[in-house]
Amino acid sequence: MSGSTDRPPVRVVLAKLGLDGHDRGLKVVARMLRDGGMEVVYLGLRQTTDTIIDAVEQEDADVVGISMLNAGHLTLGPRMVEALADAGLDVPVVIGGIVPDEDLPAMANAGVAGVLGPGATAEEVVACVRAAADARG
């Protein structure tokens, strides 16, 4: 049913959480999602869980995508999931960046809905975000 016209487009908030300034990947993902028919709210660099939650509420977002290069996924990923839950928001989190395979179970246990690594194609990126949005029900 992807791309069907009877549903509004998926709205995704994209942000870099924390200090890391490597935004090449996030920008590419933003354009991939746009080209895939989604609405992207691009917050950019140095966001906090609070600024992301504000954006999710204001924009009525379906998915949060955060990107990190610095092995911050083990701390920042779960923190984002918890912060959304604490705010009473049922919005899945997708992480992009360098996440070693051995960390994938920990990410899933923490409630991270999807992980996109280096080399992910546009189709994979769009499918991952759509699956996260659909799983939300």
Add this chain to the structure above:
Amino acid sequence: MDSLSSPASRFRTLSGIPVDAVYGDGPAPGEFPYTRGVHAEMYRTRPWTMRMFAGFGTATDTNARFGELLAAGGTGLSTAFDMPTLMGRDSDHDWALGEVGRAGVAVDTVEDMADLFAGIDLGAVSTSMTINGPAPILLAMYVVVAEEGGVDRERLAGTLQNDILKEYQAQKEYLFPPRPSVRLVTDVIGFTTAEMPRWNPVSISGYHIREAGSTAVQELAFTLANGFAYVEAAVAAGLHVDDFAPRLSFFFNSHSDLFEEVGKFRAARRIWARWMRDRYGATDERSLKLRFHTQTAGVSLTAQQPEVNIARVALQALAGVLGGTQSLHTDSFDEALALPSEDAARIALRTQQVIAHETGVTNVVDPLGGSAYVEWMTDEMERQATEVFDHLEQLGDGSLLEGVYAGIDDGWFVGEIADASYRHEREVNAGERIVVGVNEFTEGDDPSARRLLRIGQETEELQRKRLATVRQGRDAAAVASTLARVAVDAAESTTNLMPALLEAVRARATVGEVVDALEGVFGTYVERAVV
């Protein structure tokens, strides 16, 4: 057989054929405009510096890696700082959570800097420090560590990256708005020009511009434009071009298209020489010579079949050497997955040693010079870069410095880079460009064979304890008064900030405290988010 006993015969091919230093006509290496190299004999008399970038965990962890690299034949040190340090935040700051010591070494105070270089004679090695926003503070710490260890500042040799303009364009590790940040750059230039004659105060860097997704032409043009901008800023600050320009250095990426890269390096030297002489009136030959460090393209490394990266790195390193680099860092094959493991870092260094000692490419200067293709590519790089300079000059009403500011303010640089990056991504995605192991030849990947470097959470706890100990042991009143002076001097735009920074870090003020004092005067910078 005579040639075998003559001095020239020192340079022979593997089969024993004697070779000259240079072949071909036209301006020779070491002659203006230095297209063929900044020295007449290049690697025949002095090999490039094998400078391996390292940093992780605490200062003590990185100090041990430095020792390994020097023992393995590395000839220079290069320091990678962790994200909180790069962003001027202390390890106990909220923002630092999860990032302490992960992507580089954590340095909060001069005590960490002392541990980082413990057992290393700072009067004998040359050290590169990759830091930008807080660069003057880290330089001040390095000077204080050396002086407390009995080495005078004028003996210190090394390079501070200190290239803030490319942070707004590409790497995004800025702290303050562009104009006060450039003032900090010129303060460092003024300080080292007067007091640290062996120090390179700025390493004008295209590396990060390329890693952010630019083309080779954009890397070349944006980097040189930034270089011209610093020259204009330093001259406006009252410095004479020939007093500081000999110590400006550059840092380029070496990517996978070998001849394009060689053309880029050759064009960079030629453009810099012409502009410095003709536009900025430099007359000292050293001001005209573009010297550069090269690093292989981290962004080209694949997480899939990572061993194949060893071949990529070797070819990219070869391009840097054929392009006449003065120093070289070779990436480790596992860097698309994690920080380099010790084994991978050693293989990367050995790759340089193979090029230097086995391939014979060092026997002849600019061995590709005269190739119709390489000469055309060099000209083409220069032509396309000139179009960018023209655009920036127009934006800045005749000033490159103002043109660069304008290009930052209106998001022109980031837009250009993002367009190029997405274009590349789509080409790979569509299979128009083959990336071995990623979109073609994908069989044979074995994730279970990987041994990655992991930085544990205990590093963060350890570093916070170290910081707490320094905070407790220092004279709080002295720290407060030195920080107050930092703020006073920051507010006075014609005062060089380095003396105040030296005083503050000597009193054990932290990186974060000094940044806070500066931020109080300069404000912060938030970029307009452009996709």
